[in-house]
């Protein structure tokens with residue numbers, strides 16, 4: 001019997017990670033500046049006003065070089081308002097991707113509308129532009145790309161399809177604030193960009209979200225939907241007579257403790273994501289040539305970037321590792337980095353199209369599933385209907401989200417992935 005030269009930690013061998021990770025993963029970075037901003041609002045008793053939020057909005061508008069920003073209490077509500085403001089209503093269909101957080105599209109139910117899932121590109125994990133057009137019907141109103149796990153969606157062909165068919169484009173930027181698509185800031189490419197900035201996201205304020213747009217009508221409609229305190233100032237002739245009450249029956253303004261934190265976080269955001277980009281790119285560069293794994297990031301020189309690398313993933317090619325299931329790969333890598341404050345998990349968000357809420361739930365008592373309550377056909381998408389998307393949970397995994405570029409520690413994390421990939425035969 002020969003002894004393998006390398007013994008994996010999952011089999012009792014030495015762990016690859018020996019360094020102290022310190023605050024490598026701590027996020028958001030909170031300093032006395034954030035604390036002072038919160039205390040100022042608290043002591044002034046201004047938690048529920050809008051003055052701090054208005055300042056945050058004008059700073060965000062400058063940051064995006066956009067005409068309008070409207071802050072919301074969550075990303076879910078910002079996307080809800082953006083969809084309604086873009087004209088989505090009863091019976092309408094919106095095309096999006098199935099692997100995402102539910103807050104991308106589940107709000108459509110409350111508008112009497114529904115989501116139709118197109119395939120995802122297996123390399124970018126975003127909406128596949130080539131799978132959209134054949135899904136467009138008379139009822140399609142909008143396309144909702146999600147810049148998923150930080151990766152920009154291929155927007156040019158999507159804009160072209162939207163223009164050709166008279167559709168709106170609503171970007172979900174919750175994973176990719178500050179990311180670029182061919183040099184353009186994500187969120188400013190479609191008709192409206194909406195996003196979460198809850199604490200887990202790369203731009204983080206507590207609980208909150210906002211939408212950004214150059215379209216005054218979208219901005220005013222979104223304000224009319226969930227911001228009753230702003231309705232008296234709206235100029236749109238159809239909205240003016242309705243001032244005083246929110247059309248959506250929603251109260252969506254941002255908590256001002258969140259606005260205060262968001263202002264401070266925004267001030268440091270560009271500098272902090274540059275460090276994250278350097279760290280994450282260093283991780284992937286060190287893994288170049290490793291079998292079975294590939295980076296999830298745009299090509300260098302494309303003008304596209306990953307923003308803050310929220311929910312960072314790697315791509316998995318089991319065919320290069322003798323068919324090793326992604327869960328076994330993740331378990332073995334996690335053993336190599338145990339104690340490092342991060343463990344690798346397979347897949348990403350659950351696939352929405354296979355969940356009973358998208359197939360069976362009759363949420364509003366229509367006598368049939370809400371997904372198809374206002375449709376003239378059964379547009380549910382059963383198992384097998386989106387083969388590429390359905391293959392993705394077995395073809396990606398989480399990677400560590402480094403907030404500082406400490407290459408000696410990052411190298412140990414990268415080496416853990418390489419050790420497992422190069423010794424995958426031991427796991428067969």
Ligand SMILES: *Cc1c(COP(=O)(O)O)cnc(C)c1O
Pocket residue numbers: 074075076077079100101102103104146172174175195196197198207208209
């Ligand atoms: C977080 C998230 C949302 C919703 O944001 P909340 O602030 O949590 O309501 C929407 N879309 C995606 C892709 C998200 O990750």
